[in-house]
Amino acid sequence: MASVEAEMTDNSKASNPYSRLMALQRMGIVHNYEKIREYSVAIVGIGGVGSVAAEMLTRCGIGRLLLYDYDKVELANMNRMFFLPNQVGMTKTDAAVQTLSNINPDVVLESFTLNITTVDGFETFMSSLKNKSFNPNSEGTGVDLVLSCVDNYEARMVVNQACNELNQVWMESGVSENAVSGHIQLLIPGETACFACVPPLVVASGIDERTLKRDGVCAASLPTTMGIVAGLLVQNTLKYLLNFGDVSRYLGYNALKDFFPTMEMKPNTQCSNAACMERQKEYILAKPSRDAAAKAKMDADSLVAEEFPIHSENEWNISVVDDDEPDKVSTITSGSLPVGIMHELPSADKFESDPAPAETSNPIDDLEDLRKQLDALNAD
């Protein structure tokens, strides 16, 4: 790994696969691009979105990728990017390792040919995320981010369960069955809504949605929509890991209208997921230390700003884009979704009732009280 880092900083242009990435640092976009070599990203689902996300991270020189899938490559996958006709019949994990190791042998690849929704599969999934051998000094789990690129509700709920239990930040992605809308979402246990807090949200395509999920009609897919969603997912991943730009909490994509709605979702204080409720409690309790850290950072930043005034001139007449204030959706009960966003399933659907507190015993029934007490404590 040391030799790769030496190679990264070598500026000889044509022969260095990292020269155009290191230019991000020289241009002031990213402060320490080389840090990407220390990060581990787990990708669950190596289909139309996951495979492209894996290739993008591989070409960016990510330290380590963990790949999970149980499916095999079929000719019917050829309308999406990444897999090749001569890989038909191989497991998607084996085919991905073959292609990715050829593209960038510097990336450590670990593949898991398993179904995370089975008991054994879930156990292996959990232990692989906890394995710290790549970065023994990691404060959290053995990975820095989990990307969910699966195509069904059950698998998303399993990723949600694992990440809530491990206090693991993850991103979810999805593409509609009619191939013309998609979304990405950032999930920080305790801080943002978990996948069980709010029923799944999707971007309206404006097409008669009753054509979806009709018996005997296989899902449509396009390399464009899946490539764009993978691109937005990995762009958000790079911004999150390398600390630049604004990391989107929820970003939708409506291909027919070229419309990209954004929003934020707060956790549901009545979430049925016990691990989510634990993380929410921890998040509230950690508020004083978060505030102190934010204040320290602000003080440090203002000191830097005094020493180096940036943008003192504006010879090119550049205006900074205003950040749109995103609509907030606080809880599932509020019922007010931003324009273009809708629930994935009709309200009569069986999944819709899942997130509501059912028989599951609620471990923290004073969470709202706790939040109010802390707010009062920090009001000054």
Added chain:
Amino acid sequence: MASVEAEMTDNSKASNPYSRLMALQRMGIVHNYEKIREYSVAIVGIGGVGSVAAEMLTRCGIGRLLLYDYDKVELANMNRMFFLPNQVGMTKTDAAVQTLSNINPDVVLESFTLNITTVDGFETFMSSLKNKSFNPNSEGTGVDLVLSCVDNYEARMVVNQACNELNQVWMESGVSENAVSGHIQLLIPGETACFACVPPLVVASGIDERTLKRDGVCAASLPTTMGIVAGLLVQNTLKYLLNFGDVSRYLGYNALKDFFPTMEMKPNTQCSNAACMERQKEYILAKPSRDAAAKAKMDADSLVAEEFPIHSENEWNISVVDDDEPDKVSTITSGSLPVGIMHELPSADKFESDPAPAETSNPIDDLEDLRKQLDALNAD
């Protein structure tokens, strides 16, 4: 080609590479997906955006691709998608044909290893666009769309010249040198601004733009930004060729903010490009027949709507996304660009003066008059 079309309609799922594309038709998104087999698309520049666009169109089963580039594959290209380390040293056109013909042998590939900005290169470029051997019944040129995926101003002006002369619809794409913004644009000669009508517009990144084009600093690039721009470009191409959704006139992408500005640009009635002025004149003269065709289509549509009422029920409570009314920029002189869009070059730059009417004799000085007369004629 007949056998490919038979294969496309065969629904056996796992073995048919077109099954997920034909599902677009069964779901009512696209009315005649098979028509893609009749289309020819020319891609100028097979770099980070053009190569991905070519792969997407190949996987979609486009009829014919024309590929233009004069560059060779380098290791420094490996941080973008598509090319492989074992293709280093090959021309980009040869490497692209190698990969694309392997992915989908049904696509007719024609590659041109040449620089379109040279005299000979431009001549070959023009004659290749005019070659109608693939579709002898074509009403226009031999291609249905030209995609500009080049990385410099001069090459874009050459594509603009060729398309204005041939009355050829094209789309332009670009990614900023700091890798965190990009755009796509649709150019219809006579109807929308040509590339000489308005100085190049880009999406503001919000980063100090003075880091761009600094001597000795090579441009940064990311597989994410380039993959997203390629995806938006090909999505717009599919919408344009297969007649579904809204085809964007200009769509920007600011990666740091996840902001996607849109706008429309009318032709500059004082454009310095003589061929553009000719196309503008033709467009105005054709207004009566356009209006008649639009009326006939509306009448036909309303007849269909009476026979088959769509969306009569709304059991899933679906709301159609409102189309944002895009800001209009009528001419270069208006000076009011939408939020997030700015001119690519500082106003003192030498290129800025090009589009202004200089010594070039203006072939049509009564264009504005002609437009007014026609408007009055069609006012009833």
